Amino acid sequence: MKTLIVLLLLLFTLNASSLRISAQTLNQDVLKYKILDTRSLKDYQAGHIHGAINFDVAQTYSNMELNGKLTDPLEMQNIIQLAGLNIEDNVVIYDNGSFFDAARLFWALEVYGFTNVKLLTAGYKQWLQKGLKTTTKVTSVVQSDYITVINxxxxxxxxxxxxxxxxxxxxxxxxxxxxxxxxxxxxxxxxxxxxxxxxxxxxxxxxxxxxxxxxxxxxxxxxxxxxxxxxxxxxxxxxxxxxxxxxxxxxxxxxxxxxxxxxxxxxxxxxxxxxxxxxxxx
CATH class of the missing domain: 3.40.250.10 (Rhodanese-like domain)
Structure with missing residues (x-):
């Protein structure tokens, strides 16, 4: 009985931790994911994880001066399409290391139907300190045919x-x-x-x-x-x-x-x- 309980706890932990990914793991499997950089376009252009797509978190707000309301469905559909994202994509999100922006986009994508989304366990600063591959080249994307799904x-x-x-x-x-x-x-x-x-x-x-x-x-x-x-x-x-x-x-x-x-x-x-x-x- 104790062995069964331990196995169930281990299984739960593995399932729980599946929503995050380490820099080392992402670096090894970078081609497996659509990587989203939530920073500003200016910061993105100055350097980003190789293969990352710029998805400024500001795009998730309908009007930040009023409140934090999520961007409306038709506009978000267009934003997601232009980012080349499809509902079945494996997505990894990172920010400057605060996690607030990355988590906001994680939540927004879940609201809009994405189910295979992860957060990088540390931000771009750690990626740089580890000496992992970066670039200033803007990643090319093909517009997707994503249709709005609301969870x-x-x-x-x-x-x-x-x-x-x-x-x-x-x-x-x-x-x-x-x-x-x-x-x-x-x-x-x-x-x-x-x-x-x-x-x-x-x-x-x-x-x-x-x-x-x-x-x-x-x-x-x-x-x-x-x-x-x-x-x-x-x-x-x-x-x-x-x-x-x-x-x-x-x-x-x-x-x-x-x-x-x-x-x-x-x-x-x-x-x-x-x-x-x-x-x-x-």
């Missing part, structure tokens, strides 16, 4: 988040820094957090003990989220639906039923009709 399980909205505040089978996680959660700072008119939300800052998913940020190991992530029940649906939010994507990624690795609220606090906190909790006023 609504991965996208939370203002409406579905309102439901989550009243549904005992839902958990809400606020991924912002604690100062924002307790109402000391805010990107919106109001200060505080969404009712029922618990605070697990996005930074908790990233190891910054060295000079290079890396994703924390799956076993460490399990401990971080040990009090989050797998029997419930999880809604995550932050200020703009960006840094919360790292929590989303972590919970996807741990096999939770999780969605990211794209417009996040900037929408909720500016809607005076919606309830909030502001601990700083108590």
């Amino acid at each position: 609504n399980k991965r996208l939370a909205t203002k409406f579905s988040t309102q439901i989550a505040t009243k549904n005992p089978n839902h958990i809400i996680i606020d991924a912002r820094p604690t100062k924002a959660y307790i109402g000391k700072v805010s990107v919106a008119q109001r200060f505080g957090h969404i009712p029922k939300a618990t605070n697990i800052p996005a930074s908790h998913n990233i190891d910054k003990s060295s000079n290079i940020s890396i994703l924390k190991d799956v076993e460490i992530l399990k401990d971080i989220y040990k009090n989050i029940s797998k029997d419930k649906k999880v809604v995550i939010y932050c200020a703009l639906g960006k840094i919360s994507a790292t929590n989303y990624f972590a919970l996807r690795e741990l096999d939770y039923d999780v969605s990211n609220y794209d417009a996040s606090w900037k929408e909720w906190g500016n809607d005076l009709k919606l309830p909030i909790v502001n601990p700083s006023q108590k």
Whole structure:
């Protein structure tokens, strides 16, 4: 019986870690993947992983000045087609090493139907430090015939988040820094957090003990989220639906039923009709 339990735990760990890929592994199998560089075009042109395609994360926002809402389906369809991506592609995403942009694109592609997406465990900075192959040559792509597919399980909205505040089978996680959660700072008119939300800052998913940020190991992530029940649906939010994507990624690795609220606090906190909790006023 003990042997069976160990095997099941090992199988779970392997499945969970399949959403990430190391620099060494990617370097060995670079031709197996469509590699997406989420940095700006300027940074991409200055140097990128050999074979990578520029997919600036800004393209995932409908209007960043308003909130973090995801780009609408018709526009995203065009963006994905121009990037040469097909729904069945094996995709690897990286950014400058913060993981916020890479995780945001990871989440956006999952919302738009992609199922074979991974994050590089460290960003471009580590790739350079390892002396792995880079180039300034822009990777040529052939426009794809991708047709919009929406996975609504991965996208939370203002409406579905309102439901989550009243549904005992839902958990809400606020991924912002604690100062924002307790109402000391805010990107919106109001200060505080969404009712029922618990605070697990996005930074908790990233190891910054060295000079290079890396994703924390799956076993460490399990401990971080040990009090989050797998029997419930999880809604995550932050200020703009960006840094919360790292929590989303972590919970996807741990096999939770999780969605990211794209417009996040900037929408909720500016809607005076919606309830909030502001601990700083108590």
